[in-house]
Amino acid sequence: MKKTKKTMLTAAVLAAAAAGLAGCTNLPGGEQENVYGPPPEYDSSVTESIDEKNSSDKSADDVSSKYDPADDNVQDVYGPPPDDDSSIADEDSSYAPDTEPIQVEYGPEYDEDDSSDADIDFKASEEIQQLVYGPPEMFE
Amino acid sequence: MLDVEIKKAHLRKMAEYRRQLTEKPELRNLFLELTMRCNERCLHCGSSCGDVTSEEISVSQYKKLLDEVKADMGTQRKMLCITGGEPLLRKEFFEIMGYANELGFSWGMTSNGTLIDRECARRLKQAGMRTISVSIDGLEETHDAFRQTPGGFKKAMAGINNLLEEGGFKHVQVTTVVTHQNIGELDALFEIFDKMDIDSWRVIGMEPMGRALRHPELLLTDEDQKYLIEYIRNKRVEGEPVCYGCSHYLGLEYEHEVRDWYFLCTAGLQTASITANGDIIACLDIERRPEFVQGNILKDRFSDVWFNKFEVFRREHWNESGKCKDCEHKDFCRADSYHSLDHNTGDPMVCFKNVLF
Numbered sequence: 297m298k299k300t301k302k303t304m305l306t307a308a309v310l311a312a313a314a315a316g317l318a319g320c321t322n323l324p325g326g327e328q329e330n331v332y333g334p335p336p337e338y339d340s341s342v343t344e345s346i347d348e349k350n351s352s353d354k355s356a357d358d359v360s361s362k363y364d365p366a367d368d369n370v371q372d373v374y375g376p377p378p379d380d381d382s383s384i385a386d387e388d389s390s391y392a393p394d395t396e397p398i399q400v401e402y403g404p405e406y407d408e409d410d411s412s413d414a415d416i417d418f419k420a421s422e423e424i425q426q427l428v429y430g431p432p433e434m435f436e
Numbered sequence: 437m438l439d440v441e442i443k444k445a446h447l448r449k450m451a452e453y454r455r456q457l458t459e460k461p462e463l464r465n466l467f468l469e470l471t472m473r474c475n476e477r478c479l480h481c482g483s484s485c486g487d488v489t490s491e492e493i494s495v496s497q498y499k500k501l502l503d504e505v506k507a508d509m510g511t512q513r514k515m516l517c518i519t520g521g522e523p524l525l526r527k528e529f530f531e532i533m534g535y536a537n538e539l540g541f542s543w544g545m546t547s548n549g550t551l552i553d554r555e556c557a558r559r560l561k562q563a564g565m566r567t568i569s570v571s572i573d574g575l576e577e578t579h580d581a582f583r584q585t586p587g588g589f590k591k592a593m594a595g596i597n598n599l600l601e602e603g604g605f606k607h608v609q610v611t612t613v614v615t616h617q618n619i620g621e622l623d624a625l626f627e628i629f630d631k632m633d634i635d636s637w638r639v640i641g642m643e644p645m646g647r648a649l650r651h652p653e654l655l656l657t658d659e660d661q662k663y664l665i666e667y668i669r670n671k672r673v674e675g676e677p678v679c680y681g682c683s684h685y686l687g688l689e690y691e692h693e694v695r696d697w698y699f700l701c702t703a704g705l706q707t708a709s710i711t712a713n714g715d716i717i718a719c720l721d722i723e724r725r726p727e728f729v730q731g732n733i734l735k736d737r738f739s740d741v742w743f744n745k746f747e748v749f750r751r752e753h754w755n756e757s758g759k760c761k762d763c764e765h766k767d768f769c770r771a772d773s774y775h776s777l778d779h780n781t782g783d784p785m786v787c788f789k790n791v792l793f
Contacts, residue, residue, distance in 0.1 A: 297632065297677050298633065298635050298677060302696075306696070310672055310673045310693060313439070365453035368450075370682050371638070377609050379542040
């Protein structure tokens with residue numbers, strides 16, 4: 297698998313955060329060496345309203361001001377990985393545009409006479425399904 | 437663990453961002469379910485695909501849809517996500533996607549990989565495919581049994597290798613759905629994928645939907661869930677391109693540590709889908725109920741529906757959940773993912789409280 301600057305940066309950040317935690321708790325599957333030990337003691341309460349300012353922690357505010365949820369590329373469970381180039385902004389977006397044009401290649405020529413305009417109703421076939429690619433014997 | 441106070445601040449920002457999206461939704465993912473037909477019979481299939489009747493809209497109807505979306509909303513900052521069933525079973529696949537490519541849409545797809553020979557890989561690149569996720573759901577015996585396809589593992593791996601040999605794609609990913617049965621195979625799978633030149637490995641838990649509901653024995657236990665999340669985080673600490681999926685709020689300890697973003701269910705906010713018969717819905721994983729169908733491209737213009745409908749997804753539904761009402765995490769979790777809600781009660785069917793946090 298490809299390790300990139302992004303994955304190495306993530307590793308560095310997570311490892312730095314883990315530094316100083318003690319011990320490991322055995323988990324199912326056992327032999328796995330865990331970087332993270334028992335849950336640290338922290339204030340896990342989240343009862344503050346989302347409208348409240350976190351005025352007591354200036355550093356959190358400083359970091360949080362740099363985070364923009366609009367920049368998150370939420371990857372759908374059901375879908376392919378997002379194409380980072382697709383985040384090229386429209387003119388009125390505050391997102392910094394990537395002006396590099398997407399180089400694309402066009403596929404096979406269309407057959408102008410193809411009468412595929414009719415609505416297509418597929419019914420479950422009792423025969424071998426029509427396959428786009430691969431000889432039928434692939435599925436024997 | 438990353439600084440919890442910073443995470444809270446970010447999650448508050450995400451909550452506010454979500455609120456802004458309800459007022460001004462921004463389409464970023466448009467799923468096209470080209471067909472419900474599939475040459476596999478996965479036990480976990482959320483759409484119960486297979487050798488089934490599949491009403492399918494025509495090529496000209498897809499072209500009209502794409503023309504309208506481009507005219508009304510542009511092609512930038514959005515991605516077409518091609519799926520099914522097995523989308524390559526659609527004989528007009530390259531005609532549809534070549535047209536999308538020519539219009540300037542970025543697109544990617546999910547596939548079981550079994551139909552991707554070298555020629556197919558070449559045509560996918562030619563048609564402008566940028567990203568793909570191929571499913572491998574266990575070692576060979578497990579994968580074939582889970583997907584009810586003898587020889588499926590070998591064919592899928594061959595498909596992945598054909599893509600890698602062709603080269604030139606932005607991102608080739610393998611997705612593994614983890615079950616109670618295959619969770620012990622993660623290390624062995626990692627060893628296989630580590631030797632391949634794929635870009636990432638997405639590891640997700642089996643969701644309680646579709647055909648999976650007939651196999652409760654495969655659903656992950658609480659112990660499995662914790663193990664899975666820890667496994668992913670440990671791999672990421674090692675610099676490996678492994679990630680969890682988009683679903684589910686994971687709590688302050690694990691948010692943004694097993695994936696590169698904070699939890700946000702984008703159904704109806706940034707994500708819409710066109711089913712095989714042209715229905716306009718939010719996310720293909722959401723139970724196909726009539727009240728969730730917002731329109732149909734055979735009679736509606738997509739942008740009209742996107743901007744004027746989808747109210748059911750653009751509200752604070754988590755306040756209606758009895759389970760979530762008094763939970764201190766509800767502003768961050770928001771009753772979790774829309775597809776795993778029990779739409780009869782409004783309560784989440786998947787909640788990691790007392791499991792991960």
